[in-house]
Amino acid sequence: MRNIMNLTFGFFSCESSKMTAKAEMAAEEGYISPPPTLPSTPCSIHLGVHAGSMRRGSNVLSTNRGMVRERSRNRSWLLSSIITVNVLILGCALVSGSVFNNVKINAINLQIFLILLVILTTAWMMYYTIYTSREDHAVLYKDSHAGPVWLRGGLVLFGICSLIMDVFKIANYVGYLHCDSAVKIVFPVVQSVFILVQTYFLWLHAKDCVQLQRNLTRCGLMLTLSTNLLLWMAAVTEESIHQTVVPPEDVNSTHSCDIRAPGGYSSCNCSHSACAILEKAYYYLYPFNIEYSLFASAMAYVMWKNVGRLVDEHNHHPLHFRPKDVLVGPAVGLVMLGAGLGTFVIYEVDVEKGNPGKRDTALMIHYVMNTVAVTLMSVSTVAGCAIYRLDQRDHVSGKNPTRSLDVGLLIGASIGQFTICYFTIVAVVGTGAKGHLNALNLAVSLLTVIQLCLQNIFIIEGLHREPFHEDMHQASVFTNPYVLQAQAHRDIHNLPGMFMETKPSPALTVPSMHVAPSAPSGSPLPQRHRLTWKRRALKEICAFLLLCNILLWIIPAFGARPQFDNTIGAEFYEFTMWVAVVNIGLPFGIFYRMHSVASLFEVFLTS
Amino acid sequence: MRNIMNLTFGFFSCESSKMTAKAEMAAEEGYISPPPTLPSTPCSIHLGVHAGSMRRGSNVLSTNRGMVRERSRNRSWLLSSIITVNVLILGCALVSGSVFNNVKINAINLQIFLILLVILTTAWMMYYTIYTSREDHAVLYKDSHAGPVWLRGGLVLFGICSLIMDVFKIANYVGYLHCDSAVKIVFPVVQSVFILVQTYFLWLHAKDCVQLQRNLTRCGLMLTLSTNLLLWMAAVTEESIHQTVVPPEDVNSTHSCDIRAPGGYSSCNCSHSACAILEKAYYYLYPFNIEYSLFASAMAYVMWKNVGRLVDEHNHHPLHFRPKDVLVGPAVGLVMLGAGLGTFVIYEVDVEKGNPGKRDTALMIHYVMNTVAVTLMSVSTVAGCAIYRLDQRDHVSGKNPTRSLDVGLLIGASIGQFTICYFTIVAVVGTGAKGHLNALNLAVSLLTVIQLCLQNIFIIEGLHREPFHEDMHQASVFTNPYVLQAQAHRDIHNLPGMFMETKPSPALTVPSMHVAPSAPSGSPLPQRHRLTWKRRALKEICAFLLLCNILLWIIPAFGARPQFDNTIGAEFYEFTMWVAVVNIGLPFGIFYRMHSVASLFEVFLTS
Numbered sequence A, B: 001m002r003n004i005m006n007l008t009f010g011f012f013s014c015e016s017s018k019m020t021a022k023a024e025m026a027a028e029e030g031y032i033s034p035p036p037t038l039p040s041t042p043c044s045i046h047l048g049v050h051a052g053s054m055r056r057g058s059n060v061l062s063t064n065r066g067m068v069r070e071r072s073r074n075r076s077w078l079l080s081s082i083i084t085v086n087v088l089i090l091g092c093a094l095v096s097g098s099v100f101n102n103v104k105i106n107a108i109n110l111q112i113f114l115i116l117l118v119i120l121t122t123a124w125m126m127y128y129t130i131y132t133s134r135e136d137h138a139v140l141y142k143d144s145h146a147g148p149v150w151l152r153g154g155l156v157l158f159g160i161c162s163l164i165m166d167v168f169k170i171a172n173y174v175g176y177l178h179c180d181s182a183v184k185i186v187f188p189v190v191q192s193v194f195i196l197v198q199t200y201f202l203w204l205h206a207k208d209c210v211q212l213q214r215n216l217t218r219c220g221l222m223l224t225l226s227t228n229l230l231l232w233m234a235a236v237t238e239e240s241i242h243q244t245v246v247p248p249e250d251v252n253s254t255h256s257c258d259i260r261a262p263g264g265y266s267s268c269n270c271s272h273s274a275c276a277i278l279e280k281a282y283y284y285l286y287p288f289n290i291e292y293s294l295f296a297s298a299m300a301y302v303m304w305k306n307v308g309r310l311v312d313e314h315n316h317h318p319l320h321f322r323p324k325d326v327l328v329g330p331a332v333g334l335v336m337l338g339a340g341l342g343t344f345v346i347y348e349v350d351v352e353k354g355n356p357g358k359r360d361t362a363l364m365i366h367y368v369m370n371t372v373a374v375t376l377m378s379v380s381t382v383a384g385c386a387i388y389r390l391d392q393r394d395h396v397s398g399k400n401p402t403r404s405l406d407v408g409l410l411i412g413a414s415i416g417q418f419t420i421c422y423f424t425i426v427a428v429v430g431t432g433a434k435g436h437l438n439a440l441n442l443a444v445s446l447l448t449v450i451q452l453c454l455q456n457i458f459i460i461e462g463l464h465r466e467p468f469h470e471d472m473h474q475a476s477v478f479t480n481p482y483v484l485q486a487q488a489h490r491d492i493h494n495l496p497g498m499f500m501e502t503k504p505s506p507a508l509t510v511p512s513m514h515v516a517p518s519a520p521s522g523s524p525l526p527q528r529h530r531l532t533w534k535r536r537a538l539k540e541i542c543a544f545l546l547l548c549n550i551l552l553w554i555i556p557a558f559g560a561r562p563q564f565d566n567t568i569g570a571e572f573y574e575f576t577m578w579v580a581v582v583n584i585g586l587p588f589g590i591f592y593r594m595h596s597v598a599s600l601f602e603v604f605l606t607s
Helices: A002-011 A015-029 A040-047 A051-100 A107-134 A149-174 A183-205 A214-245 A254-258 A275-306 A328-353 A356-390 A401-431 A436-463 A468-475 A481-488 A528-557 A568-572 A575-606 B002-009 B015-029 B040-047 B051-100 B107-134 B149-174 B183-205 B214-245 B254-258 B275-306 B328-353 B356-390 B401-431 B436-463 B468-475 B481-488 B528-557 B568-572 B575-606
Strands: A139-142 A208-210 B139-142 B208-210
Touching (some): A107 A214, A149 A575, A214 A275, A356 A528, A401 A436, A401 A575, A436 A528, B051 B107, B107 B183, B107 B214, B183 B275, B401 B568, B436 B528
Antiparallel strands (some): A139 A208, B139 B208
């Protein structure tokens, strides 16, 4: 390859050739910084080369540079994928081994593997941070769409909770140090350092489009991704085991015999008195740690996709957030949010009491609340989709990797919620269960499935539309004089370049009026008042959906688990399996709601 | 949207405008057939419109058509994804419910769901076949790379086996008809019709790039994909249950208590005598049915990706298969294949006897054979990768969806094999097992992981290279007179356009000799004999790897299950889990080997 590289340089023989050569070598090593612009004209004058040959040389060069880039991209893509596959599957085998097997492999072995992985990842992240701060060319572009503030904010929030969890864990395991492995203390210590470094790293670098050391960076990011996914897997497993070993009283716990106790120290007693409280406290913090790993994985994946990307800074129109534009949506949304939070508090209080009668009432209120919320959301989403149909805004053309990624993450994350809903539906229908509670449970699940489908369609349609104010230009009508001349032979000499306002009616299909996708010249006269009702309706719907999604995020994120409080799922499936389904599905559901809130805010702004 | 469409037509006012309008309407409805070429010159002469304005109109038109297409693509992409997610998750819940639950939901419920799904899919496939045969514009392009002969051949082979399985099933369940559900007979009947229709459909239409009714076709193909994946899931589950209920004698079967018997008719006796044989026979055919579903899924996915695609028929060079070019590779490969098949027969005979001593010897021979094969393959792959490094062939530039898909399927399918290997490694290391057998088991697993990584790299690198005969042009050297003039001020007037042969040595980096990526003028003089050793070595390696992959395909495809015959995996993990891992991983492993054979053949031809 180096041969080809060198050989192409011969097309240039004046000073510029050396500059190009340097740039090219740099490209090979990992630079993609735009090379110093070729001073082709002076060079060719000096040599008497005609422009055509020079241009050919330049084309060859750029073709070669593209090829070198693509080749390097393919190689490092392949290498980093292989690393990920290997780390993940090995980790998966270890996690499975540590759960199911009784003696030979245990949580300690898994934790040693995780410690090694975490140290390696932390070291790479520190190296990356130091390296990019020293090199000017390392990051030339930032992807303004990557690492949005809700993602970074969520990361910090969940990171803090994870740190508290690690502190509790350390304090707890110190009490067992006299009779248990020291690895159990080392792991949370290493993990907390990892969380600190990673949060700092992702906060600073989430938007980076790395140009230097691309191979190493791709592998490092995939290592980060694998580590986070393995930590996620380990945390989900540990939480599931915890729940299976200490099941609710009313579930017959014959299935938990195969599963080992979380610590495995049945004969080992804690040396200080705070153990019981600490253990209970840190299990409450597990869901936040699980979310943290998911957030970090998503951000590492976006960074990996952005390595070597040359962002063309397309003109970002400043989108203003004017809350006074809308009224009904936020008002209804706030009422829903208030009512929802009220029922959430009642639910938590009633369920905590452990009285079955109280619990059923609490579940009933919870289901009714959810049914109302989800139904209203579905109806307003359908209205929103109908407005899109009427709406003449252009679709965003061209490929946008960040948008595709956003859409992929949205659909991917919704699978978690879908899974829980369908499993519930099958359980309720399969049991043939009667009664209000079961009917409501079924209704909520069915409506949630519909709501998820509709909301996905609404958000994705919204993200694919051009912002409204651009549309104002594009919807302006101008009359093509030549057409009129040909059609009616009327005198249209006084009409060239005339602009008329858009009428969203069939009248526009009259052949003498033509929408030009972009007004060719002159300034169009945007007529905002005609479109306002559509824009306003869309904004109202977005605001309402946004607030409802916040509600549906808060309820599971802060601990409501109707899936376990209603015992139908645990009775229908094996308890272990149900725990696994809920513990894997719910964090994705929470992520989905947060992602939806952010996407709906974007749709709100562009509408 | 229709408004915008109509409005753009006004740019054209002579006859051609009507033609374009028709084409455009067609595009909206689903046609993407290239519209009748615009007779712009006569039209503009007639109207006196200057060419620039005409061109602008044409651009607007094509932009709009592109936008309409993209919008429609996005919508149907979204819709078909949502359908798939819903069908798959509902199916997943039903499968899980039917496995784990004891009374309320059973195999019958699942089969009713599958019957409905299969009938729907069959109906769509028949509709599609009839519709496309009647409409001329339905399929304008064929993707020559999709649905290669190995895939279609494999589909037919596995389809026949699946049909035999269904016949056996029907005959078996007829014996239970007096005391069991009739659904158990209906399901195989419907499934066999489905297999016949689907095999015909995929054989004929696997290469189609559908242009008409794209929305419906996308949804139909995704339905086909979902149905096949669900049938695959159901078959894997049923086979796993079968293996768990009738475990090998030496595995303690305490874990199987939760799992129901496959038929669930313990009190129901067969009314004819052939039942026992039939049941044994059709369980042998399950793996073929599982493979069939995987093949059909892969083909449906490729068709889905190709809907609406406009294939630019890039010049396919006729690649000739000349087996006499190579000798060593095929010879060593055939020796390996013969030896491997020999040990396979010994293995099957010895294991069948059920004598533990015999079984250990058989396993020993099997592992030694595999170690030798995998080691030789790894070494030759490393040699191949080294040759690629030396080799100056260009990388294929530009995106090719079929190639990306091929690469994705290759890496994706290899995950199955990776999983089994890593689970085995963890089991052997975790048990701390001593002895030759365990050491060999560990060695084979480790070497297979290495071999898989290397082979993936080798195949993907190979697929991304331009065919060698193109390279002959590109590797020819010509001296750029201007460069020499500038560098040494030598008299080079007698050299313009001189061609020199490539030397694959550092001498090429001397700045006076330059490889041009494409010879600019005149006919290059390809010098084949110099590059022959590289081409030949690559071909030898490909042929060897190809034969070894055939061997590694035959052994598991025709029934060798060392994963179960060696009890370490089943003892280390829960038996249920180990069965699931092997039953999910192995079919992907078999698919991977077949895919590798096809890809290696392609690399062989292009080398």
